[in-house]
Amino acid sequence: MSQVAEAAAALRQLGAPTIEIGLILGTGLCEVADSLEERLIIPYGDIPHFQTPTAIGHHGRITIGRLNGIVVAALQGRCHLYEGIAPARLAFPVRVLAAIGMQTLVVTNAAGGLRPGLEVGDLLILSDHLNMMFANPLIGPHDASCGPMFPDMSAPYDRELAEKAITASRIHQIPATRGVYAAVSGPTYETRAEMRMYRQLGADAIGMSTVPEVLAAARLGIKVLGISTITNLCNPDMVDQTSGEAVAHAAAGAAPRVARLLRECLTPCNRAATC
Numbered sequence: 178m179s180q181v182a183e184a185a186a187a188l189r190q191l192g193a194p195t196i197e198i199g200l201i202l203g204t205g206l207c208e209v210a211d212s213l214e215e216r217l218i219i220p221y222g223d224i225p226h227f228q229t230p231t232a233i234g235h236h237g238r239i240t241i242g243r244l245n246g247i248v249v250a251a252l253q254g255r256c257h258l259y260e261g262i263a264p265a266r267l268a269f270p271v272r273v274l275a276a277i278g279m280q281t282l283v284v285t286n287a288a289g290g291l292r293p294g295l296e297v298g299d300l301l302i303l304s305d306h307l308n309m310m311f312a313n314p315l316i317g318p319h320d321a322s323c324g325p326m327f328p329d330m331s332a333p334y335d336r337e338l339a340e341k342a343i344t345a346s347r348i349h350q351i352p353a354t355r356g357v358y359a360a361v362s363g364p365t366y367e368t369r370a371e372m373r374m375y376r377q378l379g380a381d382a383i384g385m386s387t388v389p390e391v392l393a394a395a396r397l398g399i400k401v402l403g404i405s406t407i408t409n410l411c412n413p414d415m416v417d418q419t420s421g422e423a424v425a426h427a428a429a430g431a432a433p434r435v436a437r438l439l440r441e442c443l444t445p446c447n448r449a450a451t452c
């Protein structure tokens with residue numbers, strides 16, 4: 178049995194139902210899962226081959242529950258390249274969620290705001306990304322069960338879901354705009370020269386996660402909604418010092434807005450093309 182199949186079988190044995198939506202909760206955002214109903218909590222340590230994160234603001238457990246009646250599996254915390262994890266391992270949780278039924282993946286993260294006008298606490302609905310990690314989790318011997326060898330990346334973020342998120346944010350007065358996320362390996366934050374460079378390259382926000390999981394989902398043909406919480410401003414001419422604690426604190430402050438946005442835009446209508 179493959180490692181993915183073993184992990185999926187263990188989840189089933191621990192009571193996991195077939196899920197529809199996978200939700201990856203990044204730094205400081207773990208409590209978004211508290212808004213799920215009928216929760217089943219499984220520590221990553223109980224799932225074979227699942228790695229427990231070592232970074233601040235990441236719990237290391239799966240909460241499965243219902244949101245608007247839809248079965249959601251929320252990963253409360255993720256692993257990162259900067260923890261010394263091999264890129265291919267970063268795709269593993271996405272593949273396991275797909276093996277228990279996931280059709281839509283919602284990825285969240287804490288990010289530095291590069292675009293002038295962004296404020297701490299704003300949400301950025303991802304329209305696209307720049308992979309500046311210089312790593313790709315899909316590198317490896319081809320396994321047809323994971324999808325095509327050369328996945329198309331012309332639209333990795335589902336336009337309809339992003340539109341729904343933007344509409345919900347307007348109706349419920351949650352500050353949110355669309356934008357491009359640049360993923361870097363970390364663990365260092367950016368120098369001022371790097372901030373200028375990433376801005377010139379077209380990034381609106383920058384962080385150390387998300388893209389590996391989005392690449393894995395794209396290969397599997399899974400729809401993706403990406404949400405960054407802006408936790409600090411990367412203004413090269415007026416920069417404040419940044420720390421992991423400050424980032425986690427700012428993200429935790431935005432968690433109720435992320436939960437609200439998800440409640441408003443993830444509805445059973447996402448399931449069927451007829452809605």
Ligand code: HPA
Nearest residue numbers: 287288289383384385424
């Ligand atoms: N840079 C990179 N990663 C981050 C940042 C940042 O400014 N803020 C939160 N994650």
